[in-house]
Amino acid sequence: MAYQRAYFPVKTISLSQGYGSGSSTHKLSYAIDLAGIQNVYAPFDCKVTKLYQPIDTKNHANTVWLTSTKKVLSPNGYYGYLTISITHPSEISKMRIGTIYKQGEKICTTSKMTGNATGNHVHIEVAKGKDSGWVKKTNGKYSEYVILNKVKAEDYLFVDEDSTIKKKAYKNKNYNFIKESDITYVVKNVPSEPLNVRSTTSLNNTKNIIGGLTNGEEVIKFYDKGNMSYIYHYEMMGYVANRYLIKKV
Numbered sequence: 001m002a003y004q005r006a007y008f009p010v011k012t013i014s015l016s017q018g019y020g021s022g023s024s025t026h027k028l029s030y031a032i033d034l035a036g037i038q039n040v041y042a043p044f045d046c047k048v049t050k051l052y053q054p055i056d057t058k059n060h061a062n063t064v065w066l067t068s069t070k071k072v073l074s075p076n077g078y079y080g081y082l083t084i085s086i087t088h089p090s091e092i093s094k095m096r097i098g099t100i101y102k103q104g105e106k107i108c109t110t111s112k113m114t115g116n117a118t119g120n121h122v123h124i125e126v127a128k129g130k131d132s133g134w135v136k137k138t139n140g141k142y143s144e145y146v147i148l149n150k151v152k153a154e155d156y157l158f159v160d161e162d163s164t165i166k167k168k169a170y171k172n173k174n175y176n177f178i179k180e181s182d183i184t185y186v187v188k189n190v191p192s193e194p195l196n197v198r199s200t201t202s203l204n205n206t207k208n209i210i211g212g213l214t215n216g217e218e219v220i221k222f223y224d225k226g227n228m229s230y231i232y233h234y235e236m237m238g239y240v241a242n243r244y245l246i247k248k249v
């Protein structure tokens, strides 16, 4: 079985707010807002692990936390559990702790806003691991609630291949939204197959060899480390010499 990829929960990526600046709840978090009226889908096989349903929905926003029920693969090479919080689901009253969703299953829509939002959008935050909840962060007089173990959504979620990236910049900063096809490479010109896949970057021993690749096989390339690339191929993750990887076109 291939490892399940973690995906953004919407099919149109139109960044209406990034993090590090802007309005409250985006200053100290890695929250991003994705604009538009659209369906929200389960980003991975997951279960509802926390619900926040304020009485005052004029000023506070419905939020659901979904935790992956197995390890999932991210575009930065992480393979582990993830939790996502999705703010503004209008259908929150139907949600229950423990409800299971299969990846791709529709969870809610972004058509009815709660909280003091100015336009239709979904507000998402991503965390490493299974812990769901908030932690209060403070900077001087300012404070906001931020998802526990926060990480950047664009580092941990793939954009689905049939999704559209409409707007990826916020305040002149481009956010690096990645589709799997953007980082798919083909093994080429290996003189004596197989191309060794190693658990470390060292080429000086055979103990770190965990598998092999042949010409024409495809890999996801996460990053380079010297002359080696950290890659994924089916259930294998490790390092290969990067001179044998050609970007798939």
Ligand SMILES: [Zn+2]
Binding pocket: 017, 025, 026, 031, 032, 033, 122, 123, 124
């Ligand atoms: Zn937001």
